[in-house]
Amino acid sequence: MFSWLEKNPFFFAVAVFIVIAYAGIVEVLPNFTENARPIEGKKPYTVLQLAGRQIYIKESCNACHSQLIRPFKSETDRYGMYSVSGEYAYDRPFLWGSKRTGPDLMRVGSYRTTDWHENHMWEPTSVVPHSIMPAYKHMFKNDADIETAYAEALTIKKVFNVPYDVPDGIKLGSWKDAQEEVKAEAQVIVDEMKNEEVKKAFAKGEIKEIVALIAYLNSLK
């Protein structure tokens, strides 16, 4: 049989494909019917948080920080309750990471504050002596891309039925509404920050990357 396959490249390729595709059908597909259901009370990200999430992705924070707390005492003591599937229902893409060069961030919003993050991004060793993380000072200069974040929110609302604009939920509305929402949300964070440049820029209507990133990090609970 095999020597016959080796003389018939077409059937050979078909045979290879069937053999390799099999695992995906059995192992990957079943999960799609069940998971991705949000846990009770889980809300999608706001536009500002999504903008922050995009910055997190842009800087590949996930290369060094995980967002997956494993069910061991050492991890739950250190980072909080272990992760469950429904908590990730609105995570597109997932950001579990594969290597911890720094600690896990899944619930960092529960134990770090806005000004801690501000100092940490400006000069990591100021809050964690001996930290090997680079400083991300450019986040205090670059503007956050609110438009693309809004585009993402609107896309997932339309395509995947992510529940925006529902009673007691996250309001998305039109681009104009969203801008107002973002401004109000950013105001709270800017008020808690110390960096004068960021404050001045915000007064002029600019939202710096650091503001959006902190909004995202604070939402991780």
Place this chain on the structure above:
Amino acid sequence: MHPGNALSYDYTVAKCFMFATILFGIIGMAIGTLIAFQMAYPNLNYLAGEYATFSRLRPLHTSGVIFGFMLSGIWATWYYIGQRVLKVSMAESKFLMIIGKLHFWLYMFTMIFAIISLFLGITTSKEYAELEWPLDILVVIVWVLWGMSIFGLIGIRREKTLYISLWYYIATFLGIAMLYLFNNMEVPTYFVAGIGKWYHSVSMYAGTNDALVQWWYGHNAVAFVFTVGIIAQIYYFLPKESGQPIFSYKLSLFAFWGLMFVYLWAGGHHLIYSTVPDWMQTMGSVFSIVLILPSWGSAINIMLTMKGEWSQLRESPLIKFMILASTFYMFSTLEGPILSIKSVNALAHFTDWIPGHVHDGTLGWVGFMTMAALYHMTPRLFKRELYSKSLMEIQFWIQTIGVVLYFSSMWIAGITQGMMWRATDKYGNLIYSFIDTVVAIVPYYWIRAIGGLLYLIGFFIFTYNIYKTIACGRVLDKEPKSASPMAV
């Protein structure tokens, strides 16, 4: 072709990809060495503002080495081996020549944009699949062109039976095609919302499902680029270089079909103790252990090919490269299953043992085999004797020491950190803060970086040797039959 005359093959495209292999090898490994030093000495993060932090460079390193160095290597060898085992020259078909050249240039074009976009932080964050949708489409076109090249050449072949290497090339093509397509499913946001950046997209899958698809892809991209594509090479080059036939045809069959069936199940081992259902984690773990059989099947088949001819190992650095590669393959495919055992995984996951494991596979197995392949091909592509055997020896030892320093330091760092993370005092409180564990492993980061630097130096020696061969090696009057000629 005139009956009775030897075929003369056309190596234009093979040469292009060979240069690309070397170019991306230097870029990818240099960035790798830099980021290794960044972890030991963080001030190196500020060489080029926001564009040269560890986090921005890490995807560049992985993509540069996987899709630059290794894939170019696979293609360079395909455009060499393909013609020879099918007994047909690319020059016989204008169409295939055009496809081959288009394949190369479109690939280079894609790589340039990939490098630029990753520098700018344009990424989807999925490991080894960071490119945004416009580039994903280009990648798919490049891949289709390669498929046309494979099946086109097979279509006009003179040799009826497909040689083992071809099985592996076909599998590489099909496997990556399937994995890449499914994992990169995404919705471009601009076209739905009409606002924001045109190149931005959002993943089709959410949360746990996204993770499942990603690691089904991530682990198996390793399978079909790092393993299957490289086995294709060794099954051709080792018998050629040593003049020995492959030890066992039956073992080749068993190893090939076994690998095809088992490999893709093993992706689940990246998700042990995550939120995917328990039975999937267990399957990932169990199949990873079963995977030892087909992996070692190939490796043993390759080793036994040298039966009775081990003296060649002393005489030829080229054989040495290939046998060391297979040894690292055996090592890495034993280490992988060990890491997939749940209790070991609980300790090792998220630590430096994982990059250590990846690198004994990539530096030891893929890197050594790719360089051996290029060494074997150069005298035949350029009709010249290899420039220096002693340089090859020096390179071999420098790089071997580099790999050993790399994986041993990462083992120690990984186990140390894993143990420190879980250490508790007699009252059950954690003893160490996270940063304590980082401070403890920084010395190993230095050792790793030096190991990486040695490997890079070895690669420069390799590049120099190849350059000198092409530029001023002694001209050969006819193609060497087996052992590649090399000057002292």
